[in-house]
Amino acid sequence: MYNQAFEHNKTRMTQSLQELIQIKSVRETAVGNMPFGEGIQKALEYILKLGAEMGFKTKNVDNYAGYIEFGEGEEMVGILCHLDVVPEGEHWTFNPYGGEISEGKLYGRGTLDNKGPAIASLYAMKNLKDAGFVPHKRIRLILGTNEESGSACIEHYLEKEEKPNVAFSPDADFPVIHGEMGIVVFNLEREFAKADNDGGIEILSLKGGNAPNMVPDYAEAKLLETRPIKDIVAAYNITKNAQIEYIQDGDFTLLKSHGVSAHGSTPEKGVNAISQLLGLLDLIDIRIGDQSNFIRFLANHIGMDYDGEKMGVGFKDAYNPLVFNLGMIDLDQTAGKVTINIRYPITLKEDDVKNGLASALKGSGIELTHWRCTPPLFFPPAHPLVSTLMSVYRDKTGDMDSKPITIGGGTYARSMPNAVAFGALFPGAVDTMHQKDEYIVLDDLYKMTDIFTLAIQRLSEQKI
Incomplete structure (x- = not known):
């Protein structure tokens, strides 16, 4: 008609x-x-x-x-x-x-x-x-x-x-x-005590991401090299098929990580620029302290994965597996914060996710904050x-x-x-x-x- x-x-x-x-x-x-x-x-x-x-x-x-x-x-x-x-x-x-x-x-x-x-x-x-x-x-x-x-x-x-x-x-x-699926958005945060002056590389800042429900296509770290890392960056790019630029900017070094954006519910379709950069920082000799512990925790418990397994939430049901997206990061020498977006299976409860995360965070000094949940x-x-x-x-x-x-x-x-x-x-x-x-x-x-x-x-x- x-x-x-x-x-x-x-x-x-x-x-x-x-x-x-x-x-x-x-x-x-x-x-x-x-x-x-x-x-x-x-x-x-x-x-x-x-x-x-x-x-x-x-x-x-x-x-x-x-x-x-x-x-x-x-x-x-x-x-x-x-x-x-x-x-x-x-x-x-x-x-x-x-x-x-x-x-x-x-x-x-x-x-x-x-x-x-x-x-x-x-x-x-x-x-x-x-x-x-x-x-x-x-x-x-x-x-x-x-x-x-x-x-x-x-x-x-x-x-x-x-x-x-x-x-x-x-x-x-x-x-x-x-x-x-259920949707949870939250922050992982930690304040940093002053790091030991052990001769390690200083991370001055690390920022990336535009929204929790986007796979970040760009992240940037600013650091002071106390020992050269240019060759490490080049090797990392080759072995991990990563795209991280090494740029000298006066006394500072900039690391610019380029990924591929995607919807946070389908992170497998993108390349997470933040995770890519965290993986590199985990390989180099950065100053020992709360900041380095925070970076290494993220690199080892999240990394390039999107199933949440290492964060204690690798759940699945007859319909879907859990989906984990590291969407944003804001870190300097005093504190660090990442924003996470999780899609959890229809048959799960909110407390299942929260308890799994709490177990993985235990003893890390990292706080789970700004929790927001939309049920399935x-x-x-x-x-x-x-x-x-x-x-x-x-x-x-x-x-x-x-x-x-x-x-x-x-x-x-x-x-x-x-x-x-x-x-x-x-x-x-x-x-x-x-x-x-x-x-x-x-x-x-x-x-x-x-x-x-x-x-x-x-x-x-x-x-x-």
Whole structure:
């Protein structure tokens, strides 16, 4: 019923995504009544204005979130998206905020996570409206603004606005996500007593990473050499297939570690620049003391691993193994801090993870601080919401073999009753979320829009 409207709207949809990508919506310091900074504010204002121009009802929820709504009725179908993005990182081929198109791909930070699916969802609503569809329930596209850094946005929304009766979040993978692993973010911290002057190399600083849920693609150490390490760096690069630059800067030496960014839920797809640098520092003769103990502990208990085994949390269940990501580090001669992001199996409890870590940290002098936990989400594959969305996916793709899956990523679906993640990455597609040169294939953008259009129609017509 909506095919003609869909074809008519394709070009404008692509332009809308380009324009949204061109707004750098990375979290910044609050300014005035903009809780997450000016860039995120501009992204929210842009899409709400776009929705209003399409004839939908819109509301800005105190600059924390917003919604775009279509239809009437007491019940509501929710679509849960976010407009904030992680920092761009390094070494892009394309402008990360350019929205450039090349060989059928639209490049930019947020094209997959999550601006592309947000625009697809909005145009799915427009396709139905333009085709004259009258939904049996209200359709509300809910737009958060700090999903990547804590989701205070959606907490604020829930304090002020009603919850949908049923919802999906296009912020993961197709076909349907029936389970999301638990997520823990925390710091490991230690203050350093003054080191012994034993002639060892002085580590003046060590910094790296942009966000807990990103595999860091850059880290840098500043040190004073008391004995030469240039040859050690060269040998380490060869034997470990590492990329660490050795740079003389006056009296100081800089070690610049280059990795490969990836989403924190899939660290195997990246190369951790912090871990790479810690491995090198563990090989050289650094001053003995609390600082060196902290560095060596991290190198030996985390290193390049992402299973958490050496940190006492190498758990797995029938669905997934635990995933461990060292996301950020900030260290000088007085104290050190790393920020860790863990995705733990659906059948585990938060205390299982905390107790395992406590056991590994015992006697190290390292404190576990700023603990934040989001419990797992699980729906049986036979749940009506899961089965309805599976039928939509199969009808539109002809893929009768795929089954509902569980993931390490976290979505807004956890924050709402009767909600699951649905899309937007297709099976077999390249996942560039949180990586350099993030892109969305335009044909996939159009295909997901078609799928979301049918999903909205069916969810508005069925009792779930």
